[in-house]
Amino acid sequence: MEKKKKKWRLNKNFLPGLAMVGPTGLWMIAFMLLPLIYVIAISFMTKGLFGGVVWTPTLKNYQDIINPVYGKVCLKSLKIALLTTLFSLLVSYPFAYALSKVKKRWKSICMLLIMVPFWINGLLRLNGWVTIFRETGPLNTLLTKLGLPALNFMYTETAIVFGMVYTFMPFMVLPIHTSISKLDSTLLEAASDLGATKLHTFLRVILPLTFPGIFAGSIQVFIPSLGAFFISDIMGGGNTMLLGNLIKNQYLNARNWPSGAAFSVLLIVFTLVVMQIYTRLGGDMDEMV
Amino acid sequence: MGKRRKREGMKLWQIVMLCLVYLFLYLPIVVVMLFSFNKSELNVNFTGFTTNWYRVLFEQRKDLWDALWTSLELGGISTVLSCIIGTAATIGMHRYNFRLKKFINNILYIPLVIPEIVIGIAFLASLSMIGISMSMTTLVISHVTFCIPFVIITLRSRIAGFDASIEEAAMDLGANQIHTLMRVTIPMLVPGIVAGGLLSFTLSIDDVVISFFAAGPDQVTLPIKIYGMVRSKFTPDVYALCTIIMIGTIVIYGGIQFLQEKMAARRGENI
Structure with a gap:
């Protein structure tokens, strides 16, 4: 939202605004806000004998989170999400930087090329990697021919991180690219005129100025990688249980909705904390897209 | 030429970086395309060229085409709906200030940040609480819910740069509010609506997680179909x-x- 005052038609009343914004407002309240509140509510309730929810308040679902088995899943998810964010950053920052140097004529094509992969279903693209990395797949055939040791990391945590970086990295490129494009080139010239080395300019000028993009991009990678269950299904071969898989299992297989809800609330709280930090640091939510 | 003194061309590492990342993004796609012409059914190694699978696809895999159709239908309906109410909301939020604006604005950010799985289960749990079973309607509703924010945010960045005087001129020339809206504001917004619509359509077509929870047993979208194959092959x-x-x-x-x-x-x- 812009801060500057809109002079015109500010005093026109509540009604026309409500008529235009109302449908969206009602829709989002009914299908987004209320369901989330419901999830928070059932996370404090008891599981019914045959699934479903019994409305007896309890904290058991939250105590379960600390239970070592579940606790381990949470920690592992956190670790994988952090690694995914880190590697995505290491790839997307230099990439976004290079992208910002592309000549205008080629820029839109380059940007489009980041979007195009999304037109092929993500599961299939991941499966493309499974094919490549398979024990007897093309990569290992090539490596053996070259006399190099074969790589066998399919169905491990490494493979999951790889799959997550592959899936979510594009979401990091865009915000970083936006903040790099906004860099004022005169500042960089000033830094170099004042005798800063390239490394120094990067660390003291470029990096701090592009921090909002880094942060927005990191959120865009970190949060979905906490919840995505299909990546560990494909790349981890179902051997690794992450928070997303756990929530899905509690809902669909164990039919323990209150427990699944408690883990969801954990994710919600986590997300809200991260977002608070982001907006407190002056981040603009519209730049998340 | 002339104006830019430094950095006329790109540095070598930058070009290498671009190539490597695009290779990273496209390698699995190339593999998928290549293996669609593979003689062997196993997707392990390329054993020879055939177009047989395309024949199989057209002759025997009606289920896949049905799934594709469901996805297209879902994406189409969701995109149109979210563009309509999203556009109205964007214009309304741009023009008017009212008490609940900030509140509504904050709700719009929820789907952008909360993990999809939470949205999916919240939707499933609350609808089944009130006794609604999952169907095409609930699937569309769930997709519209996560598409609206993307439409609004895409549009908002465009509408912010608008010259308000064009609308004022229309009003001064005697057009009423609705007329101004239909003949001036919305036509100016078309490129933004198209961009937001494309984004929603892309998101909707590719969505696995939310559909997984919001679809009834009869709504098999392509991503759901593909997810079902993960376990088999x-x-x-x-x-x-x-x-x-x-x-x-x-x-x-x-x-x-x-x-x-x-x-x-x-x-x-x-x-």
Whole structure:
């Protein structure tokens, strides 16, 4: 939202605004806000004998989170999400930087090329990697021919991180690219005129100025990688249980909705904390897209 | 030339970086396309060229086409709905200040940040609480819910740069509010609506997680179908279908791009 005052038609009343914004407002309240509140509510309730929810308040679902088995899943998810964010950053920052140097004529094509992969279903693209990395797949055939040791990391945590970086990295490129494009080139010239080395300019000028993009991009990678269950299904071969898989299992297989809800609330709280930090640091939510 | 003193060309590492990342993004797609022409059914090694899988796809895999159709239908309906109410909301939020604006604005950010799985289960749990079973309608509702924010945010960045005087001029010349809206504001927003719509359509078509929870047993979208194959195996005919989709999308997207450029050229600087 812009801060500057809109002079015109500010005093026109509540009604026309409500008529235009109302449908969206009602829709989002009914299908987004209320369901989330419901999830928070059932996370404090008891599981019914045959699934479903019994409305007896309890904290058991939250105590379960600390239970070592579940606790381990949470920690592992956190670790994988952090690694995914880190590697995505290491790839997307230099990439976004290079992208910002592309000549205008080629820029839109380059940007489009980041979007195009999304037109092929993500599961299939991941499966493309499974094919490549398979024990007897093309990569290992090539490596053996070259006399190099074969790589066998399919169905491990490494493979999951790889799959997550592959899936979510594009979401990091865009915000970083936006903040790099906004860099004022005169500042960089000033830094170099004042005798800063390239490394120094990067660390003291470029990096701090592009921090909002880094942060927005990191959120865009970190949060979905906490919840995505299909990546560990494909790349981890179902051997690794992450928070997303756990929530899905509690809902669909164990039919323990209150427990699944408690883990969801954990994710919600986590997300809200991260977002608070982001907006407190002056981040603009519209730049998340 | 001339104006830019430094950095006329790109540095070597930058070009290498670009190539490597694009290779990273496209390698699995190349594999998917390549293996759609593979003789072996196993997707392990390339044993020889055949177009057999395309024949199988057209002759025997009605289920895949049905799934594709469900996805297209879902994506189409969700996109149109979210564009309509999203556009109205964007204009309303741009023009008027009212008490609940900030509140509504904050709710809009929820789907952007909360993990999809939470949205999916919240939707499933609350609807089944009130006794509604999952169907095409609930699937559409869930997709519209996560598409609206993307439409609004895409549009908002465009509308912010608008020259308010154009609308004021229309009003001064005697157009009423609705007339101004239909003949001035919305036409100016068309490129933004198209962009937001494309984004929603892309998101909707590719969505696995939310659909997984919001779909009834009869609504098998393509991603759900593909997810179901994860545990068993992917046959090359799925690869063939996705190759066709990919090429089709590029053609359609190219067409839209071309039309937009033509429209922009015709309208001159008005955009």
